[in-house]
Amino acid sequence: MVRFEGRDGRARGYDFAELPVPGMRAELAAAFAVRTGYTGTLHTLSSANNAWQSLRRFAVFLAKLPGQRPDTIGEITQEHLRRFRLDRLATMSEVAVMAEMRRICRVLMEVPAEQLRPDTRAWLATSQLMVNQAGPRGVPGYSDEVFAQIVRAARSDVARIRDRIRAGERLLAAALSGRGGLSPQQRREAAELVELAATGEVPRFRFPTGAPHPWARMDYASRLFLVSLDLAPLLVLGVAVSGRNGETIKELPAEHRRLDDQAVQVQAVKRRRGAGHWFADVVWEIGSPSRQLHTPGGLYLLLLELTARSRAFSGSATAWSVWFNGGVRDAFAGGGHADPFAANLSRGLALGRWARRHELTENGASVQLTLNRLKTTVERRTTRAVGGHLPPAIRTNTQDVLFSSYLAGDPTVRDWAEDVVADAVSDAEAAARAAHQRVLDGSGGPLPVVEADADRRAATTVFT
Numbered sequence: 001m002v003r004f005e006g007r008d009g010r011a012r013g014y015d016f017a018e019l020p021v022p023g024m025r026a027e028l029a030a031a032f033a034v035r036t037g038y039t040g041t042l043h044t045l046s047s048a049n050n051a052w053q054s055l056r057r058f059a060v061f062l063a064k065l066p067g068q069r070p071d072t073i074g075e076i077t078q079e080h081l082r083r084f085r086l087d088r089l090a091t092m093s094e095v096a097v098m099a100e101m102r103r104i105c106r107v108l109m110e111v112p113a114e115q116l117r118p119d120t121r122a123w124l125a126t127s128q129l130m131v132n133q134a135g136p137r138g139v140p141g142y143s144d145e146v147f148a149q150i151v152r153a154a155r156s157d158v159a160r161i162r163d164r165i166r167a168g169e170r171l172l173a174a175a176l177s178g179r180g181g182l183s184p185q186q187r188r189e190a191a192e193l194v195e196l197a198a199t200g201e202v203p204r205f206r207f208p209t210g211a212p213h214p215w216a217r218m219d220y221a222s223r224l225f226l227v228s229l230d231l232a233p234l235l236v237l238g239v240a241v242s243g244r245n246g247e248t249i250k251e252l253p254a255e256h257r258r259l260d261d262q263a264v265q266v267q268a269v270k271r272r273r274g275a276g277h278w279f280a281d282v283v284w285e286i287g288s289p290s291r292q293l294h295t296p297g298g299l300y301l302l303l304l305e306l307t308a309r310s311r312a313f314s315g316s317a318t319a320w321s322v323w324f325n326g327g328v329r330d331a332f333a334g335g336g337h338a339d340p341f342a343a344n345l346s347r348g349l350a351l352g353r354w355a356r357r358h359e360l361t362e363n364g365a366s367v368q369l370t371l372n373r374l375k376t377t378v379e380r381r382t383t384r385a386v387g388g389h390l391p392p393a394i395r396t397n398t399q400d401v402l403f404s405s406y407l408a409g410d411p412t413v414r415d416w417a418e419d420v421v422a423d424a425v426s427d428a429e430a431a432a433r434a435a436h437q438r439v440l441d442g443s444g445g446p447l448p449v450v451e452a453d454a455d456r457r458a459a460t461t462v463f464t
Contacts, residue, residue: 141377246371
């Protein structure tokens with residue numbers, strides 16, 4: 001058993017006794033422990049899971065080989081690895097298989113050299129060099145028109161979410177203060193909110209047929225809590241106004257500092273920046289109340305406001321906490337309150353369904369909405385705003401990563417860059433012609449130019 005504890009706070013145990021290769025379990029477990037340990041590079045539960053699944057598939061493949069199957073780690077040959085690669089290509093793309101082979105090779109490279117065949121180890125080392133040469137260079141962003149559609153829809157939804165929960169809070173405050181003036185309907189709703197705020201538990205509603213009515217429960221809870229349908233617009237707007245990637249927005253902590261009510265300081269998680277660069281302090285502008293949905297600091301504080309009651313029940317340390325029991329598949333203990341990304345950052349957000357509901361289109365078809373493309377769009381707009389000069393455009397990545405992962409794959413950036421280069425060449429040509437004319441004017445006529453050919457030094461030509 002290899003115990004993994006990620007730097008993102010997630011943990012899991014990997015039982016190598018499950019692998020159908022008894023003679024290799026100890027060596028594979030030791031190599032996997034190095035890859036996921038302090039000196040390794042697998043620091044998140046997601047990356048460790050991916051390596052484990054790849055290693056497990058390889059072990060199953062070896063166990064099912066006909067004829068001479070390798071019984072020990074020292075009997076694995078490069079031919080076994082090649083055959084596994086061909087087997088995976090039957091059901092996976094070339095890029096996915098290369099990523100799978102990289103994960104397997106890097107685990108096997110942690111096996112002591114004397115335990116592997118020399119030719120196998122040499123193949124493992126060289127095969128990793130070609131893995132990153134395939135695959136796309138980032139993803140293209142959205143056009144400015146499509147980006148404006150997306151942000152407008154997200155901002156409108158978040159405004160409705162804010163108004164919905166604030167209306168519930170006002171009615172709850174009126175009930176708790178004992179103020180009169182409430183209608184009979186409002187008094188009934190206020191009594192429900194008092195109970196909901198005290199316990200966090202939502203009654204179970206049923207259709208007349210006796211079947212569970214999850215939508216009625218969700219509507220009931222949504223008066224004071226965020227629900228799963230609220231995640232998509234909040235995350236979309238968070239990426240759009242902050243320029244941070246989706247993973248960072250999902251892991252925003254609840255702990256923060258307010259700086260003179262002008263800005264908020266948050267320790268953000270930035271993955272894939274190396275062992276010593278997982279956390280970075282960011283300072284976000286708050287802005288005026290009317291600009292709350294336009295500034296990253298204002299939106300962050302609004303998120304804390306909307307999740308405050310749910311966080312009290314879930315105990316979430318992040319800014320996120322949602323009531324989940326509104327759906328059939330979302331059944332949680334403790335009243336149904338939980339950090340939606342605590343167990344898995346890849347939780348489905350139904351971004352496509354949200355985009356279709358708002359009739360967001362791109363090139364005449366429903367927009368393919370992803371947080372990565374939103375991030376690319378924000379980086380492109382920031383770079384364009386500073387005239388294409390990369391150093392001042394850097395906010396969340398190094399200059400090389402900004403270009404290779406976000407700008408290089410965007411066709412709008414290429415078109416814009418070609419125009420910039422064409423204008424620069426035109427300006428340089430005009431400047432050269434003007435300088436040449438000034439020299440001619442100063443000399444009173446054409447200049448003789450001596451050719452570089454040594455045998456024809458005496459020959460001259462007139463440069464006009």
